[in-house]
Amino acid sequence: MSYSMQEQENKLSLIxxxxxxxxxxxxxxxxxxxxxxERCIGYVLDYIKKNDLKIKNPVDLGxxxxxxxxxxxxxxxxxxxxxLVEVNPNMIQYLIKKYGNEVKVLKSKIAExxxxxxxxxxxxxxxxxxxxxxxxxxxxxxxxxxxxxxTDDGIFITIGWNExxxxxxxxxxxxxxxxxxxxxxxGVRNCNLKWYIxxxxxxxxxxxxxxxxxxxxxxxxxxxxxxFANSTQLEWSMHMGITIHTKKQLKTILKGLxxxxxxx
Numbered sequence: 001m002s003y004s005m006q007e008q009e010n011k012l013s014l015i016x017x018x019x020x021x022x023x024x025x026x027x028x029x030x031x032x033x034x035x036x037x038e039r040c041i042g043y044v045l046d047y048i049k050k051n052d053l054k055i056k057n058p059v060d061l062g063x064x065x066x067x068x069x070x071x072x073x074x075x076x077x078x079x080x081x082x083x084l085v086e087v088n089p090n091m092i093q094y095l096i097k098k099y100g101n102e103v104k105v106l107k108s109k110i111a112e113x114x115x116x117x118x119x120x121x122x123x124x125x126x127x128x129x130x131x132x133x134x135x136x137x138x139x140x141x142x143x144x145x146x147x148x149x150x151t152d153d154g155i156f157i158t159i160g161w162n163e164x165x166x167x168x169x170x171x172x173x174x175x176x177x178x179x180x181x182x183x184x185x186x187g188v189r190n191c192n193l194k195w196y197i198x199x200x201x202x203x204x205x206x207x208x209x210x211x212x213x214x215x216x217x218x219x220x221x222x223x224x225x226x227x228f229a230n231s232t233q234l235e236w237s238m239h240m241g242i243t244i245h246t247k248k249q250l251k252t253i254l255k256g257l258x259x260x261x262x263x264x
Contacts, residue, residue, distance in 0.1 A: 013177060013221030021064075024094035026218050028065040029211060031127075035202045040159045040240055041071050043197055044124070047244060048076060057120040059083040059149070061110050062128020065094055069103060072124070083120070085113045111141040114149065121154035129158050130189055139191040140257050147254060150247045158189055158243045162199050168236035169204050176220040188243060192253050196244040205235040 014020035021027060035041070048055070055078035060068045063084035073082055082103040086092050095105045106113050110131050123146055130139040146156050161170070163185065188195060206212035212234055217225040245253070 013224075014219050020219055021088050022090050023218075024065050024091050026215070027091075028094075029215050030204075030219060031064055031067050033206050033211075033215070034127075034204045034238060035240065036205045037202060038071055039200055039202045040126070040242055041075075043200070043242055044072060044157060044159070044244075045075060047196075053122070053155070054079070055122045056080045056151070057083065057115065057118055057122070059085060059113075059115070059120045059123040060128075061085045061113070061123065061125035061146070062131060063095065063105075064091060064128070066098060068124060068126050069099070078122070080118065080120075083113075083115065085110065111138065111145050113145065119149055119151045119154070121151040122157075123150060123154065124157040124159070126159040127161075129160075130191065133185060133190055136186055136190050139189060140254075143191045143193075143250065143257075144254060147247060147250045150250070152247055154247050156243075156245050156247075156250060157196075158193065160189070160240060162239040162241040163188065164199075164239060167239040169238050172220065172224070172236060176224045188241070192257060193243040193245060194249075196242045198241040200240040200242070202238050202240055203235045204238055207234075209234070 014023065014026070047053075055076050057080035058073050058076070058078050060066075060073065060083070063069065063086050066084065069082060069084060083106055084095055084099075084103050085106045085108055086095060087107060087109050089107075092105055092107055095103070099105075108114075110125075110129060129146075130142050132138050150156065165174070186192065206215065209232075212228070213225055216228060
């Protein structure tokens with residue numbers, strides 16, 4: 001991994017500029033630094049084992065650089081194909097180069113992806129669903145499409161923030177990027193999902209100061225790098241949550257959302 005970027009990119013937070021997802025190698029460092037102990041992955045694997053799930057055609061939504069495939073799907077027993085759903089062209093190139101024919105990469109928005117051959121009984125997303133947390137209508141569209149691509153015995157899993165924004169990484173995000181975290185949203189993932197496990201205490205942890213400074217500089221901007229220049233901190237707290245729903249449960253949730261829309 002080469003820690004180099006154009007100078008003009010370094011001066012501005014890539015997250016704030018909306019460009020951070022265009023740089024897979026940088027995103028990869030950030031993504032694989034989150035939940036280093038893989039606590040969330042462990043909870044999902046325990047759920048699969050406890051319920052003796054027979055996985056077929058697993059799907060990862062908003063797959064980024066493949067963290068869920070590397071840390072979770074490879075650890076599962078499954079049949080069929082693995083689908084990585086991603087819309088960013090740079091991420092897609094990265095995934096194809098990284099995995100080749102090992103997986104099927106679908107270029108699509110979450111609200112539009114379609115499994116043309118067989119549906120999946122295991123759809124998961126880590127920090128990818130919903131693709132825009134504060135767009136309620138898009139959250140519903142994405143949930144409907146997940147429902148349509150699930151088999152009758154399928155489950156849908158999301159991993160992400162606990163939506164309280166009460167950890168150190170959330171505070172950093174607010175300080176250096178934006179204050180969207182204080183906006184109100186309508187229920188879990190903004191589409192009335194329910195927590196399977198909430199308030200999972202974990203962290204984002206960098207391997208060394210060079211990695212930390214590079215990520216802080218490029219993602220959060222010059223000010224973040226300056227603020228931590230003399231700090232020995234390599235780890236920040238993260239509070240995460242997991243949702244797990246059957247297709248039957250999703251149907252009930254979607255009906256409730258339709259009634260809410262009719263009443264507005």
